[in-house]
Amino acid sequence: MTGHAGREFMESRTLLTxxxxxxTGVGVLLLVSPSLVAGLLLGVSLDAPAALIVGRIAGAAxxxxxxxxxxxxxxxxxxxxxxxxxxxxxxxxxxxxxLANAAAGVRLVGxxxxxxxxxHGVLAVWCIACLRSGSAxxxxxxxxxx
Numbered sequence: 840m841t842g843h844a845g846r847e848f849m850e851s852r853t854l855l856t857x858x859x860x861x862x863t864g865v866g867v868l869l870l871v872s873p874s875l876v877a878g879l880l881l882g883v884s885l886d887a888p889a890a891l892i893v894g895r896i897a898g899a900a901x902x903x904x905x906x907x908x909x910x911x912x913x914x915x916x917x918x919x920x921x922x923x924x925x926x927x928x929x930x931x932x933x934x935x936x937x938l939a940n941a942a943a944g945v946r947l948v949g950x951x952x953x954x955x956x957x958x959h960g961v962l963a964v965w966c967i968a969c970l971r972s973g974s975a976x977x978x979x980x981x982x983x984x985x
Contacts, residue, residue, distance in 0.1 A: 851924055851969040855912040858927055858962060863905030869898025881941060882949035904930065921973050928966035935959030 873894025874885045941947045
């Protein structure tokens with residue numbers, strides 16, 4: 840791949856690789872020890888059995904997101920890959936907002952809370968950049984084929 844398509848591929852490939860590693864790591868931690876993750880993020884432990892189960896389900900969800908990103912990282916610019924980046928944009932915006940609300944609104948703040956909020960913000964902006972470069976590439980293809 841050359842030019843704009845190659846740059847878009849490398850940007851989204853790197854985004855999906857970073858996302859895969861981060862979400863898989865947190866997913867495994869949540870599966871193994873949801874209380875540890877809650878302590879680091881929220882500054883509290885999860886005492887109720889239901890909270891531990893919900894934490895582990897969240898871990899399984901993050902593990903599946905990480906797996907999807909890892910498997911799609913080498914795909915070329917396709918609708919499926921674009922859909923995955925769009926889904927990750929939605930996830931990063933929602934996760935960042937939920938965490939920021941927990942910190943600012945509910946006052947649950949652990950040592951990794953604000954770094955996690957910042958990371959989700961950076962990943963959301965990166966997703967937007969990848970989606971925008973994909974839109975420009977699609978417009979360029981339409982002009983070239985017309």
